Amino acid sequence: MEHIIPLFVAISLATAFLISLLGSKFKFFRTAFPVISSAALVILSVLSIFLVNNNGLMVYKMGGWIPPIGICMVLDGLSSFMLLTVNLVAFFIMIYSINYVKKYTDVYKYFGLLFLMLAGMNGVIITGDLFNLFVYLEVAAVSSYALVAFGTGRQELEASFKYMVMGTLASGLILLSIALMYSYTSTLNMADIGKSLANEGSSSVIIFISVMFIVGFGLKAALVPFHWWLPDAHPSAPAPISAMLSGVLIKALGVYAIIRIFYNVIGSNIYTSRILLVLGTLSMIVGVIFAIGQYDFKRLLAYHSISQIGYVILGIGLATPLGILGGLFHLFNHSIFKSLLFLNSGAVEYSTGTRDLKKMGGLNKKMPVTGNTSMIASMSIAGIPPFNGFWSKLLIIIACVEANEYIYGLFAVIGSVLTMASFMKVQKYAFLGKLKEKWKNIEEVPFGMKFSMICLALICVFGGLLLLPEISNLLLKEASNAVLIGKEYVNQVLGSV
C-alpha cells in the first residue's frame, strides 16, 4: 500500500498542470475540478492515517532504487497528521475560493499556483530525502511569492518582493546547511544522515548546521526574530491565500521541517530544545504585542500567526510527550481557526471592501454567518473552552508545569490573555455594537464561502474531541510518537527497505 505515498505530490502537480493548460478554456477546470482534486487528497490523507495506524512507518522507493542510493518517500504518524492538516484546510479553501476569486482576472493561474504550492507542501511532508525537501520547499515558496503578489497592487508587489528576498535568504541558508551536511556525511537521505551522525558523534560542524537550519526554517516558520516578512506578506495576499499561508504553509515548511530534522535526523539535545523554547516564547509574546495595536484586520491576524506558532514551538521544545502532543494539537487547531479567521476577514472585505477595523461595526446584524463563525474562531484562538484552542493550550501549559518550566507556562498564560484581549477588540470593532449607517445595504457572502466557514467553525467547536482516547490514538498519539521515537526513525526507515 505504500504506492499511495507519491500520489500526494502527483495528484496536486497534475492538477496544477491541467488547470494551467485547460483552465482558461473550460470553466470546469477553474471551479469544480480544484475542489474534486483536493477532496481526493483529503480522502487519501484519511486513508494514510489508517494505513500508518495498521502498518507503522512506510517507505516508498522512487523507481525501485533502494535508499540511500535512490530517493525515498516516508509516511509515518507525523507525516500523515500533517498531510491531513494541510489537505483539509486546502479543501475548504478551494470551495471558498470559487466565489471569492471572481473579482480577479486569470482565475486559472490562481488555482494553478495554489495547487503548485500544495504539491510543494505535500512533498516536503512526505519526502525522506534532504535535498528533495529543499526542492519541494522552493516549489511551495516560489508559488507563494507569486500568490502574494496576485492582486498586483502596489502594496502586494512590495510585500511580495520583501517576502521573496527574505524567503530566498532562508532558502540559501537551508541549501548551504544541506551542502555542509552532505560534505560531512556523504549522503542526502535523511535516515542515512541520521545513521552516519550517530556513528560520527557531535561536532562543531553539526552546531553550525543546526544554527543555520534553525534560522532558515525559523524564517519559513516566522519565529521572532525571523518573522519580518510575515506581517507584510500574509495580509497582502488574497484572503484564501492568506489562510493557506498562515494556516498551513508556515507549518509545513517551517515547523514540520524543524521537528523532522531536529528530532528524527540530528536527534534532539538539550541545547536545541532550549533554543526552541526561548524562540517559541519570544514569538508568542512579541507576536501578540504587535498584534494588539493593529487596526488592519488581516495584519492583526498575521501577527497572531507569529504568536500562535510560538505556542507550537514551545510545546515541541519541551520535548516531553505531553508537550509534543500539545504542540502538534495546537498546530492542527491553529491551522483550522486561523484559516477560518482569514476567511472571515475575506468575507468582510468581500462585502464591505475594507480591512480597517475602525470602519466596520455591527456587521453581525448583516452577516450573521461570518459574525458567528468569527466569534467561534476568536474564542478558539483565545483559548476559551470548549473550543479547540483551549484544549491544546491547556495541554501546553500543563506540560510546561510538568516539565518544571513554570516561567514558560506563565508566559503562555500571558500570551493567551493578550490574544484574548486582541480578539475582543476585533469582535468589538467589527462584528458587535451598532451597525454603521453605511453598511446598511451589505449582504452576506455567497454559499460556497459560507459553507467553508461553517465547516471550519464546526471543527473548532468539536475539535476537542480529537483528544478522546480512540481518536487520539489514531491521529495525535501516532504523530507525537513519531516525534518521540527520535532517532529510532532512522532504524525504522532503513529497516523497512
Place this chain on the structure above:
Amino acid sequence: MNLILLTIAIPLIAGFLIFILPKKFTNITKFLSTISILISFIINIILFINTEKIVNNYFMFDNLSKFILLFIGLFAVFVIIYSLKYIESVTENINMYFSYILFTVSASYGAALANNLILLSVFWGFLGFTLYMLINTNDNATAESSKAFIIIGATDSLMIIGIGILYYITSSLNISSINISLKQGPIFLPTIAFLTFVAAAFAKAGAMPFHTWIPDMSEKAPIPVTAFLPASLDKLLGIYLLARISISVFELNSSMTFILLLFGSITIIAAVFMALVQHDLRKLLSYHAISQVGYMVLGIGTGNPVGIAGGLFHMLNHSIYKSNLFLISGSVKYRTNTMNMDKLGGLAKYMPITFIGAVIASLSISGVPPFNGFVSKWMVYQGLIDMGKAGSKLWILWLVAAMFGSALTLASFMKVIYSVFLGRSEKKWSFGDVNWTMLLPIIFLSILCVGFGVFAFAVPLKLFIIPALGEIGLFGLWNSQMATLLMLVGIALGFLIYLIGNMKNVRESDIFIGGEEIPSNKRVTGTEFYDSIRDISILDKIYKMAEKKYFDLYEMLKKFTFAITNRLRLIHSGKLVAYILWIFFGMAVLFILLNIRG
C-alpha cells in the same frame, strides 16, 4: 448520576434548540426556556432530597455542591420569569438572550458539580463566554463586555497553571482526592496553586482587586443579566470555589489566611466608600455587590466553622437580596427609563409592592435584624472573634472593618430608599406597579429575605449550610423566632404609645436638611447625602485617583501593554535592510549561544 447529567443537559439542549430557532418564534422561545428551567429545578429538588453523595472521576455531588445546585436553579427560575417581559424592552434578539441564559445555567451546574479539575475549568471558562455574550445583548456594551471577559478569562488561564501544579504534585485531577497542607513540607508550589485558584474565585465573585468589571458592566448590561450573574450566580460559584479549595483541597497556613482576611476587609471598606458617592442606582448596587463579597471572603478566611458557615450563608443571603435589589432597579428602569437617582423620587406611591420589596432587601443587606443579612454577618463576626480567642492578633482590625462597612452600607441604603422611593420626584409619574411576571420574583425573593432571617436556624442553616460543612459546633445561637416576636411586640407597643399619646398634637415645622432650612418648594433628591465625605482631606485624593482608574488593574495593564506596543512597533520600520540585519543578528546570537553551551 443520570439525574445529574440530565439536569446539566436539559438547559444545554434547550439552549441549542432556541439558538437555532428562527427569530420570530419568540413565544416558543419563552415557553421552552421556562419549561426547561423549571424541569431542571425540579430535578435539583429531587436530587437535593433523595441523593446522599456521589463521587466519581467527573462529578462530585455532596452536601455543599447540592445546595449550590439548588440555588442556581432557583435564581435561574426567577431570572427567566422576570426576563419574559423585561427583555423585550432591551433587545429584539430574544432568542440569543434566552439561549445564553440557558447555557449559563447549564455551565454553572457543571462548575458546581465538577470533580475533575479540567472539567471544572471548562465549565468555568465557558461561563466567561456566556457572560460576555449576555452583556453584549446591549449593543453599546462592547467595551464593558470585553473588560469583564478579559478579567475573568485571565484568571481562568491562571487557574490552569494552578491545575497543572496540582496535577504535577499529586498526579491527580480529582478535587475529592487532593488534599495539600500549606503548613508543612514544600509550600512554594502549592502556595502558587492556591493563589491562582483564589484569583479565579475572586474574579468570578468580584472581590478586589479583580472587581472592576462589575460596576462597568452593570451600567450597560440588561438588568436581569446583572441580577443573575454578578449579583447571584457568580457569587455562588466564586465563593463555592473559594470554600472548596480552602476547606478540602488546601489546608491553609497563617499567611494565606492573612491574605484572604486582608483582601476581604479592603473589599468591604473600599467598595462601600465608592458606593456612597454614586448617583446611578445600578452602579451603587454593583459596588455593594463587591463590598458584600468581602464578608464572604472574611468568613471563609477565618478558617473556623462558624466563620465559614457565616461566609457561605452570607453568600446565599447576598444572592437573594442583591438579585432582588437589581430586579427592583430593573422594574424602576422599566417604568421610568432612568437609573439616575437625581431624577427619581417618590416612587413608593406608584409601585407599592416594589417599594416594600426594596425596603426589605435594603434592611437585609444593611444587616438589620431580623432579616437574613443580619444572621450571616453576625456569624462572620463570631468567626472573627473566635479567631481572636485562638490567638490571632489582628482579629480586631478585621472585625472593625466588617462592622464599619456594615454601618456605611446602611447609610448608603437610606439614601437609596429616600431618593428613589420617598422624597419628591422631578416630574409626575403616571403608572402603576409592573407586570406580575416581574413582580413575582421580587415577592418571592423578599419572602426569602424575611424567612431566612426569622427562621435562620430552623431552615437555611439546618438544611443547607451545616450539612455542607459536616458536623460543626455552632455557638452564639439565639432563638431567632423569639427575637423576631419580641421585636414585633416592641414595634406594636411603640405604635400603641404613639396612638394613645401624641396623635393629636403633632407639631409641623420647616424642613431641615443637614441643619439648614430648605424651602418647601425645593426638591431634595437625596443623592448628595454623603457627598461631603469627598471633602475629607485624604479621601478626596483617593476618590480622584479612583475616578481616574488608578486602582483598576485592568485599565493599568491595558495602558502598559499599549505603551509597549507603540514602542515595539517602531522596530517594524518597513526597511528591508533593517529586517535582514535583525535576522543576521539573531543568527549571530544563536551561534554564540550554541558554541558556548555545545
